[in-house]
Amino acid sequence: MKTNSQETTASIWVEAIRKDRKATAGAIIIGIFLLIAIVGPFFVGDPHEPVGIPLQPPSRSHLLGTTGQGQDVLAQVVVGTRMSLAIGFCVGIIVVMVGALIGITAGFFGGWVDSVLSLLINVFLVIPGLPLAIVIAAYLPSGPLTLGLVLVITGWAWNARVLRAQTLSVRRRDFVAAAVVTGESSLRIVSREILPTMTSLIVAQIIGSTVYAIGAQVGLEFLGLGDVATVTWGTNLYWAQNDSALLMGAWWTFVPTGLCIALVGFGLTMLNSGFDEITNPRLRLERVWRAFLGGLGRPPEPSTPVVRIAE
Amino acid sequence: MRYILRRLGFYLVAAWAAVTLNFFLPRLMPGDPATALFARFRGQLSPEAMEALRETFGLTEAPLVKQYLTYLGHILRGDMGISVAYFPSEVSGVIATGLLWTILIAGTAVVVSFAIGTTLGIIAASRRGGWLDNVLPSVLIFVGSFPYFWLAMVVLFIMGFTLRWFPLGHAYSDNLTPSLSLEFISSVLTHAFLPVATVVVATLGGWLLSMRNNMVSVLGSDYVNLARAKGLKPARVIMRYAARNALLPSVTGFGMALGYILGGSLLTEIVFSYPGQGYLLVQAVRNQDYPLMQGIFLMITLAVLGANLIIDVVYLWLDPRTREIGR
Numbered sequence: 001m002k003t004n005s006q007e008t009t010a011s012i013w014v015e016a017i018r019k020d021r022k023a024t025a026g027a028i029i030i031g032i033f034l035l036i037a038i039v040g041p042f043f044v045g046d047p048h049e050p051v052g053i054p055l056q057p058p059s060r061s062h063l064l065g066t067t068g069q070g071q072d073v074l075a076q077v078v079v080g081t082r083m084s085l086a087i088g089f090c091v092g093i094i095v096v097m098v099g100a101l102i103g104i105t106a107g108f109f110g111g112w113v114d115s116v117l118s119l120l121i122n123v124f125l126v127i128p129g130l131p132l133a134i135v136i137a138a139y140l141p142s143g144p145l146t147l148g149l150v151l152v153i154t155g156w157a158w159n160a161r162v163l164r165a166q167t168l169s170v171r172r173r174d175f176v177a178a179a180v181v182t183g184e185s186s187l188r189i190v191s192r193e194i195l196p197t198m199t200s201l202i203v204a205q206i207i208g209s210t211v212y213a214i215g216a217q218v219g220l221e222f223l224g225l226g227d228v229a230t231v232t233w234g235t236n237l238y239w240a241q242n243d244s245a246l247l248m249g250a251w252w253t254f255v256p257t258g259l260c261i262a263l264v265g266f267g268l269t270m271l272n273s274g275f276d277e278i279t280n281p282r283l284r285l286e287r288v289w290r291a292f293l294g295g296l297g298r299p300p301e302p303s304t305p306v307v308r309i310a311e
Numbered sequence: 312m313r314y315i316l317r318r319l320g321f322y323l324v325a326a327w328a329a330v331t332l333n334f335f336l337p338r339l340m341p342g343d344p345a346t347a348l349f350a351r352f353r354g355q356l357s358p359e360a361m362e363a364l365r366e367t368f369g370l371t372e373a374p375l376v377k378q379y380l381t382y383l384g385h386i387l388r389g390d391m392g393i394s395v396a397y398f399p400s401e402v403s404g405v406i407a408t409g410l411l412w413t414i415l416i417a418g419t420a421v422v423v424s425f426a427i428g429t430t431l432g433i434i435a436a437s438r439r440g441g442w443l444d445n446v447l448p449s450v451l452i453f454v455g456s457f458p459y460f461w462l463a464m465v466v467l468f469i470m471g472f473t474l475r476w477f478p479l480g481h482a483y484s485d486n487l488t489p490s491l492s493l494e495f496i497s498s499v500l501t502h503a504f505l506p507v508a509t510v511v512v513a514t515l516g517g518w519l520l521s522m523r524n525n526m527v528s529v530l531g532s533d534y535v536n537l538a539r540a541k542g543l544k545p546a547r548v549i550m551r552y553a554a555r556n557a558l559l560p561s562v563t564g565f566g567m568a569l570g571y572i573l574g575g576s577l578l579t580e581i582v583f584s585y586p587g588q589g590y591l592l593v594q595a596v597r598n599q600d601y602p603l604m605q606g607i608f609l610m611i612t613l614a615v616l617g618a619n620l621i622i623d624v625v626y627l628w629l630d631p632r633t634r635e636i637g638r
Contacts, residue, residue, distance in 0.1 A: 123325045125567065128615050130574025131592065132332070135608045138596045139336055211456075218458050219578055223593055237461065241582070246468055247479070258461035265456035 022270045029267030033260070037082040044075035047231045054243075058252055065252035067239060076236050077256050083232040085264070087144060087217055091151045092210030096202060098152060099159025099209075106160070107167025108190055114164075121164070124157035130219065137225040147226055151213050159205050166201060170194050207272045211265050218261055233257050318623045322616045329612040333605050334382050360393075391609070392602035394595075402606035405591065410610065412482050413587035416503060417576040420510035421569065427511070428518025429561060435519065436526030436557075437549045448523065451516030459575035463509045463582040470505060477505050480584035506583045510576050514568070521564055525557035559630050566622040570615050577611075 017023045045051065051062070051072050058065040064073035106117035133150045140146040170176060171194070179189045195202075214233075220226060221234020224242075228235050236257045240246070245253040373381070385391070391402040435444040454462070471479045478484070483498040529535060530553050538552045539545075577589025584590065588607055595603040 119321075119324065122321065123328045126322075126325050126570070126616060126619060127329055127332075127612050128570030128573055130570075130577060131608045131611045134592060134596060135333075135336060135604055136339075138599075138601075138604060139339055215458055219460065219574070222458070222460055222578065223581070223596065225596065237458075237464075241464070246464055246472065249468075249472060251465075251468055254461065254464050258457055258465070261458060261461065262453065262456040266453050269452060269456065 022273055026267045026270030029263055030271060033081060033085065033264055036078055037085045040078040041082055044078045045072060047071060047075040047079045064256050067243065067253050073252055073256060076231050077260060079231045080233045080236050080257065081260065083230060084214060084217065087148060088210050088214035091148050091213035092206050094152050095155045095209040095213065096159050096205045098156040100163050100202065103160035103163030104167045104190060107164040108171060108186065121157050121160045125161065129154035133216065133220060134223065134225065137220055142225060143227050147217060147220060151216050155209060155212055159209060162205065166198055167194060170197050204272050207268050211268045214261065214264060233261055314627060315624065318620060322620050326613060326616055329609060330386055333609055334379055337601065391606040394600055394603040402602050405603060406606055406610050409586055409588045409591045412585060416506050416580065416585065416587060417573050420507045420576060421572055424511040424514045425518055425565060428515045429522045432519045432522025433526060433549065433554050435523045436530060448516065448520050451519060455513055455516040459510060459513045460578035460582050462513055463579045466505055466509050467582060478502050482586050506579050506585055509579055510572065513575060514572055518561065522557060522561050525560050526553055529553045529557045562622065562626050562629060566619045569618055573611065573615065
């Protein structure tokens with residue numbers, strides 16, 4: 001029974017992604033990168049080992065050339081994908097979990113709890129994230145754990161703010177009031193009544209937070225605040241800058257990594273905007289309506305509110 | 312007025328939070344913070360000077376509360392200690408040298424990007440279905456997916472290294488001394504062009520998209536329809552009726568985005584070796600110059616808080632509804 005309902009939920013999501021062109025494109029891009037992250041490292045050599053003359057342009061033996069230390073750029077990009085995506089997705093999920101915990105608590109309990117937590121959220125929103133992250137990371141021993149911690153500290157507030165607002169609006173609905181009157185425990189109301197209404201929002205937030213986590217992680221590692229001995233996208237760019245690859249004309253040391261970062265970010269954003277149309281019926285309706293008008297040979301003008309209500 | 316006072320109160324709390332964070336961060340470090348903090352000073356400073364520095368950071372043997380109060384006192388007087396990397400300059404002095412450059416780069420970039428992006432957003436929304444509406448947002452989102460500093464590297468490589476149109480770094484030519492001469496100003500402008508352009512290109516998509524979406528929803532509202540029905544000129548309806556109101560969420564977003572954009576522009580400074588706060592911050596990190604690092608963090612935070620306060624005042628002026636609430 002339970003597996004059955006889970007299967008249908010999953011198939012609804014798959015179906016939804018397939019129906020939307022943007023979401024499909026995003027899913028394919030992310031799928032390819034996940035594949036590279038999982039099996040890619042088995043097909044390339046050791047990214048640490050110097051295999052040729054430093055700063056060689058792309059050739060048949062080294063498809064993407066070599067770095068300033070004679071390492072294979074392709075191997076570095078592929079191996080870097082694994083670490084960067086792993087940190088990105090983990091941090092993305094944790095950031096939303098922390099945000100959900102604080103945001104939903106604030107929205108659900110209201111009163112002084114809300115006042116205190118809202119203040120905390122707003123303070124963290126207004127303190128610039130990158131400088132704070134740099135200062136914290138500089139004090140702690142470098143490594144993936146520190147990096148993750150720093151990204152969570154500087155990234156949770158935005159999610160908390162959105163989820164708090166959403167909880168506030170769901171809290172006022174009748175079915176929540178009914179559950180409160182029935183005497184359900186707060187935990188049960190939040191987990192069984194409120195959370196399920198926010199599934200799509202939370203999925204969208206996880207995707208958005210992953211984009212943030214990858215970008216911020218690359219930025220911090222570029223500054224040398226990660227563990228520069230491990231191979232990630234950020235450290236690749238750090239070494240490219242450190243070895244003055246730019247001033248030697250060695251574009252191949254930083255262009256492939258940057259393209260990967262942008263493609264993953266773009267793919268995730270596409271996936272998200274696709275979800276948006278799935279979960280936001282208004283956007284979908286408008287598109288159906290415009291397609292209908294287009295089919296009648298009329299220009300698809302923006303629909304007026306009257307039409308939208310009639311729909 | 313009450314609205315402004317309330318916001319002012321919030322920013323004061325936020326500033327206090329940042330200062331307090333700054334106080335506790337060194338104490339997060341494994342081991343004795345004072346030893347690590349001043350390890351690099353050893354041999355450079357006399358024991359008395361060392362003691363004065365400890366005092367500044369409140370890292371004395373006194374109880375924590377007393378340390379904290381001493382520290383607050385020093386911060387209020389603007390005393391942030393002595394820089395290690397730029398010994399024996401004071402941290403506040405070192406920061407001041409970089410502040411102007413960062414404000415020049417980040418400030419210009421934010422304003423230019425907001426103006427162009429918002430204008431394009433208005434045009435895209437008023438001609439829905441045109442190429443500006445269909446193609447440009449996707450392209451700009453894709454460009455926005457690149458890390459700022461990576462875009463900076465590419466731009467520097469193409470325009471600076473290969474084509475040699477622009478200088479490769481720094482704020483002005485080495486052979487010039489700062490003055491109000493035409494030569495110096497033009498040197499500053501050519502050096503600032505690429506960093507500013509990078510940040511503008513990276514952030515344009517966000518402004519365009521948010522303005523376009525606001526415009527689309529405002530254009531569907533009844534009062535805009537009424538204005539159209541009255542037979543007003545389309546340009547007047549767009550600018551006077553729709554755009555004015557659609558601008559409000561973008562202004563709120565302006566304050567939010569400021570910290571984020573500033574972060575990106577700090578990274579951009581590093582690529583261009585531009586002597587602003589970002590460059591100083593990274594130098595401080597590399598040299599383990601903790602006093603300078605903390606000073607810069609505090610300075611940047613206070614600047615962002617100040618800018619947010621200004622935006623709140625502007626918002627009050629733009630949106631009469633907030634004035635009503637404030638009363």
